[in-house]
Amino acid sequence: MAHSDTVDRILDAAEELFAERGFSETSLRMITSKAKVNLAAVNYHFGSKNALIHAVFARFLTPFSATLERAFDDLEGRCGGAPPTLNQTLLALTESAVRMPQRNERGISIFMRLLGLAYTQSQGHLRRFLEEEYSQPFGRFMGLLKEATPQLSAVDRYWRIQFMLGATAFTMSSSDALQGILYNKLGVESSVEEIALRLVPFLAAGMRAEDQMVMPASVVTSPAG
Amino acid sequence: MAHSDTVDRILDAAEELFAERGFSETSLRMITSKAKVNLAAVNYHFGSKNALIHAVFARFLTPFSATLERAFDDLEGRCGGAPPTLNQTLLALTESAVRMPQRNERGISIFMRLLGLAYTQSQGHLRRFLEEEYSQPFGRFMGLLKEATPQLSAVDRYWRIQFMLGATAFTMSSSDALQGILYNKLGVESSVEEIALRLVPFLAAGMRAEDQMVMPASVVTSPAG
C-alpha cells in the first residue's frame, strides 16, 4: 500500500462519506465516484472495504494517540508524582482532540463523528482492529481515571465511565445536527471545540456525584424474569 | 393491517433482530425465517420494510408514552403546583421505562436498545415518524427539565440535555455487551434496571454542575479554519 495520490483521494472521500452516512450505508461506488477514481482501485490499494475502514481510522488515530501520550506525559510531569485530578485528565484528552492538526476546518467534526460511529456502529471487525491497535493509550486513560476517582467502587467507576463515553460519543457523532438544531431554536452559533469544553464540567460532576441510588421497592422486588 | 398470529410473529422476530443487529443489517429474509413465515408476508401485512420498522416502534412506544404521561400527571399532582425537582423528573422517566409490562424477561433490554438505535442509526424516515407520533410526551419532559433547572441558560440546558440523552441512549443500546464486559472483569452481575438507576444520580449531578468552562487560550485563539 505505497502512497499515491489515488490512495489519499480514496481516504479523503471515504472519511467524509463514512462520517456522513455510516459504514454499511456507504458503498465503494459512492467513494470512488467522489474520489474521481476507478471502482477497482479500492480493492487494488486496500484489499477490501473493511481494510479501507481500518485505514481511515488509522490515518487519524495513530497521530492522535501519539499526541495523547505526550499530553499525558506532560500532565504527569506537571503533577510531579501526585495523581492528576479528574478535570485535568479530561481536559488533557479534550485538548488533544481539539488541537489535532486538521486537514480542513471540518476535520475535527469528522474525527469526532467517526469516533462516535466506531462506538455505536461497531461491526466486530472494527472493534477488534481498534482494540489491537490502540489499547495502550486507552488503558492509560482508564488508569488515570481510576487514580482520579479513588472514592468510587470499581463497579460504580465502570458504569460512570460508560456514561461519560456515551455522552461524548453520542454528542460528538451528531454534533453537526445538534448545532443546527440549536441555531434554529435559539439563533446561537457553536463549534465542536465549544461542545467539547462544555462536556468536561458535565462529565466531571457526574463522575463525582455522591447521591446514593434510590431503589424504589417496586423495582427491586419485581424483576421481570 | 388486521391482527393475526403472523403479524405478531413478524413483529416479535423483527424486534429481536433489529435490537441485535440494527436495521439495515437485518434483512427481511432473516426476519421471516426466524418468524417461520413466508417472505412475502411482511410486504403483505406492513407494505414495506420501513413500515415494519415503524410498527415495531409503535408497538412499544405507544403504551410507553401513555405510561409516561400518567407518571408525569402523578408527579405534578404530588408536587401540588410547585415544579418537580430534577431527580423526581428523571426518576419518573426511569421508573416508567423499567416498569413497562414486558413480553418477556429480555423485553426491557430490547426496548432500551431500540431506543438507543433510533437515536444513533436514525435513517430520516424513522426520525420523522417518531417526531410526528411522540412529540407530545417528549415536549412535556423537556418542559419539566426546564422548570427543574432554572439556573441554567437556554444554551447550557440544551447541551446538557444532549449529554444526558447521549449517555442514556449509548449505555442502554449496548447494555448487554457492557454487562458482559463487567462480568468478565469483576465477576459482577447487573441488570438494565440497575443501570437505569445508576444513571439518575450521574445525570442529575451533570445537569447541576456549576463549574465554569476553562477555555485554554490555545483553543480560543486557534480555530482550525
Next chain:
DNA sequence: TGTACATCAGTGAACGCGCGTTCACTGATGTAC
C-alpha cells in the same frame, strides 16, 4: 339448503438492482546486461 361470488390471509417464484469483488488487460517506469 344450495349456488355464485367476494374477501382476505398467505404462498412460491421470480423480478430488477446495487453490492463487494475479481480478472484480464494496458501503459508507464525502472533495471539488467
Next chain:
DNA sequence: TGTACATCAGTGAACGCGCGTTCACTGATGTAC
C-alpha cells in the same frame, strides 16, 4: 546506447450474490339471493 524483461498503478467489464419488492395464484371463510 539499445533491447528484453519486471514491476506496478490503474482500468473496464463482468461476476455471483443477497436484497426489497411484486405478481399471479391458492384455499378457506363469509355473504347474498
